[in-house]
Amino acid sequence: MTATHISIYGEVHRVGFRAWAKEQALKDNLSGWVRKAADGSIEVFLQGEEEGINNFLSLCWDGPQMAYVDDVLAQEAKTDNSANGFRML
Numbered sequence: 557m558t559a560t561h562i563s564i565y566g567e568v569h570r571v572g573f574r575a576w577a578k579e580q581a582l583k584d585n586l587s588g589w590v591r592k593a594a595d596g597s598i599e600v601f602l603q604g605e606e607e608g609i610n611n612f613l614s615l616c617w618d619g620p621q622m623a624y625v626d627d628v629l630a631q632e633a634k635t636d637n638s639a640n641g642f643r644m645l
Contacts, residue, residue, distance in 0.1 A: 559588075559603035559633040564616055566626035568598045574644045576620035577612075581642045584608030588636075591645035603635050 564573070569592060577590040577600055586604035593599045600616075602609050616628045 557603055557635055558606050558609060559601070559635040560609050560613070560630050561633040562600040562602065562613065562616065563593065563629045564598040564600070564619070564625060564627075565596070565629075567622075567624035568619065569596065571622035572620045573598050573623055576623075577616075578642050578644055580612055580615055584611055586612060587640060587642055589643045589645050601633060601636075603633075 574590045574592070577598070581588065581590075581600075581602060584604065586602045586608050588601040588603055590598060590600045600612075602612060613628065613630055617625055619625050
């Protein structure tokens, strides 16, 4: 199991990005959370199988239909044994 922290930049607010992220994460059996960050980005913490995380990352470049993504930054994170399911914060 691996974990990743992702920041997504662009026109990502008021387009359903958090709900979309939750749906995609659950499809790939990933746990974690998604939230709006103070700097205007979307922040995501994911953990699960590397293949699922890589799939999620590639989908982030498109996001939901109304989103316009400028950049997706990912960095390795520590796994969180208390993470259960996927939450929108």
